[in-house]
Ligand SMILES: Nc1ncnc2c1ncn2[C@@H]1O[C@H](COP(=O)(O)OP(=O)(O)OP(=O)(O)O)[C@@H](O)[C@H]1O
């Protein structure tokens with residue numbers, strides 16, 4: 001990326017902070033993030049072998065989602081003739097073209113890594129991808145029988161010619177396009193078979209009864225290969241000329257006109273159904289597919305050449321996640337047991353822990369269990385009157401939801417705000433919302449036009465004839481499964497001023513309250529942008545007065561232009577600004593006269609960095625906010641988000657030193673350079689892998705508390 005120095009000739013004029021040269025394109029920045037995820041797989045020795053496979057899967061499914069939402073949006077804009085340029089000066093078409101160029105290169109890297117590096121290493125470790133043809137005659141017969149019994153009944157061959165309409169090809173589906181010859185008439189035909197998504201994508205041949213290999217190697221076969229091999233069973237009296245896999249990705253962005261939605265739940269269900277019919281935004285094929293079949297698919301799926309990707313090898317590599325089920329611990333990360341300081345100290349009595357003082361948990365190093373315990377304990381506790389909670393992504397089989405249901409059964413007043421619009425979790429959330437409603441909880445779907453992304457729990461308990469309020473405030477979801485792999489903070493407190501604000505906020509979410517004057521919380525869409533910007537400006541003021549201006553912000557994405565401008569200005573004023581941004585970052589650090597004092601790093605590793613923390617030195621009166629909001633227009637303007645201050649200075653110090661540790665990471669950290677590109681942080685200091693250090697610290701905490709429990 002080119003940019004001219006802000007003040008040519010050393011003149012002291014203020015740079016034009018709106019210049020496109022000072023911004024990175026949001027979509028391309030996301031692509032760079034996904035590249036960093038891919039690098040986790042590409043680099044040998046970065047992770048145990050199966051974990052590298054996992055990163056190929058994550059990279060691939062991330063990219064699928066990106067097409068379903070972001071590329072779909074750009075294609076819409078392009079089609080609608082939108083000529084507006086992004087902050088960095090690109091039209092929708094220019095962005096689409098750049099994305100395509102990048103994706104092609106990424107697919108090349110991914111596939112080369114998978115087939116030339118990872119697969120041979122898997123082989124060295126006794127794990128083989130095999131083809132049907134490589135099997136002995138005896139094994140092939142057994143496999144044919146297996147196909148007949150287990151797979152054949154689930155398949156539906158769909159003919160396609162003038163007599164049959166083009167079959168509907170659903171989103172994310174893998175299919176075979178089959179060329180056939182009618183043996184009697186000699187005419188050529190075309191058919192499509194969907195590879196059933198309910199079956200595992202990769203078969204473990206060594207686990208199929210009757211197959212005999214005479215060794216204990218693990219043998220894997222792609223399901224689509226098995227189907228291809230036995231197509232003649234689906235088309236008797238026809239000659240299979242050839243079969244070619246293809247995969248379709250559709251626009252999956254649900255547009256909900258909430259103002260017109262009578263019943264939001266039903267409207268979203270309709271949306272999910274219609275998502276199956278969204279416009280095709282990507283068609284994956286293999287290079288072998290002949291031109292006529294390509295043309296035919298492109299015509300009927302209504303896609304242009306820009307949306308067609310040739311991928312040698314298997315399609316839909318997100319399916320590789322199944323390999324994580326292989327029981328080969330030495331090829332995976334070492335399991336770890338999170339510390340549970342609360343359990344160790346107060347035996348799971350979370351209320352009493354909170355009474356002793358505010359509690360800060362850092363997941364996944366600290367267990368998420370206390371949060372589940374809190375709600376379970378509240379459900380059982382006769383003194384508890386009510387529980388209010390927001391739910392965004394709860395995951396399947398959620399112990400949190402079960403605890404809430406239990407609380408209803410125990411006669412507590414339970415009010416739950418279920419966000420039905422949480423992307424790709426809509427169906428899941430509908431199920432939970434219904435289940436909660438059925439047991440008699442008050443289920444609310446939030447405010448019209450806003451997604452509720454805030455993570456809040458409020459428990460009211462009667463104590464000595466007074467009502468006391470307990471809070472859980474978080475940066476991540478109420479999802480114990482992801483809490484094992486995403487880094488997030490949980491803050492447990494009975495702080496009155498915070499509780500007052502949270503009560504008001506729940507009233508605003510569930511009732512008609514138009515409360516906007518929160519004393520402690522920063523709340524989107526009310527004042528997050530304005531408060532963050534004013535704290536950035538305040539830091540510049542402090543710096544002018546007494547120096548030492550310092551800001552550390554950690555988030556998943558930084559997109560908001562006004563906040564970026566404020567950061568540029570603060571940098572020009574001399575404030576030292578460190579940004580830990582895992583994903584999209586539209587700000588460019590280190591530009592002369594614009595962002596000299598800003599550093600941007602991104603940590604990608606075993607755990608998904610997910611916590612959001614905003615720290616300001618504030619003239620020595622350190623101020624720290626944690627919460628659910630990233631700095632993107634969507635989080636600032638279109639969602640209900642909460643950032644909460646951490647009132648205890650000791651805990652502020654804890655978080656600040658955790659942030660400093662991440663900033664000192666020189667193993668899993670990437671820095672953004674003044675040209676907008678990322679490079680791995682390398683220096684001569686002893687190696688610091690921040691996630692590993694946090695793991696070690698958690699293990700230490702565990703052993704220390706064991707000593708304490710034992711009275712040593
Ligand atoms: N270690 C990892 N590194 C990179 N990406 C990961 C890792 N683990 C999981 N992921 C991917 O990260 C994605 C989730 O990231 P994201 O920040 O969007 O979280 P989220 O739960 O959707 O939160 P939000 O609702 O705030 O967007 C998942 O789709 C998953 O595939």
Ligand SMILES: [Mg+2]
Pocket residue numbers: none
């Ligand atoms: Mg997300």
